[in-house]
Amino acid sequence: MTDSITPLFTATATATGGRNGRTAADDGSVAADLSVPKAMGGPGREGTTTPEHLFAAGYAACFGGAMDFVATQQKKNAKNAQVTAEVSIGPREGGGFGLAVVLRVQDPSMPTAELRAIAEAAHAQVCPYSHATRGNVDVRLEVAGA
The missing domain is CATH 2.20.25.10 (N-terminal domain of TfIIb)
Known part of the structure; x- marks a missing residue:
């Protein structure tokens, strides 16, 4: 569904x-x-x-926008957050090929716990790339703040 x-x-x-x-x-x-x-x-x-580069660029930009949206709703500022999307492709156990994603979020101006909460909310509730990949692609968040 x-x-x-x-x-x-x-x-x-x-x-x-x-x-x-x-x-x-x-x-x-x-x-x-x-x-x-x-x-x-x-x-x-x-x-x-490659298509993976294009996907990575789109996901990173979209995720950054989702984080900015979440932060603004919480009266916080995540405009300086840098999002790097690492998209890997490889054979799947069930045949064919699949993707895996690591989203690295960095912002030295924000405490790590606060940044992580914003990133997790963006991933769970806002980012359309995260919604599209959920249950289909292994997406891992790595967060580093102040």
Whole structure:
């Protein structure tokens, strides 16, 4: 069972050639040449990226926004928080491939316990990437504050 949404914005992108092709947003805001990394047996062409890089960039930005939202609701400031998303791909026990994510949250201006509470609330209640991955992708939070 999935939750339905009322769309506020829809992003559209098209990829041609799969992991050794090109992807671009329909509005021209993002475009990237893709190649399979050497670690996965591909050419790892210079100047290219992977779907995992794109996912990591999106998740990090979205999670940072979710943290800012939670902090603002609590009359706190998480605008200086740095979110790094580490997205790994590998074979699944059940066949095919799967992802694993580590979200590293850092903000030396906030106590670690306070930062962790904001990050956990963002992960559990707000971030759409976290909602989408829950139950499907192992996502681990690592938090470091003051």
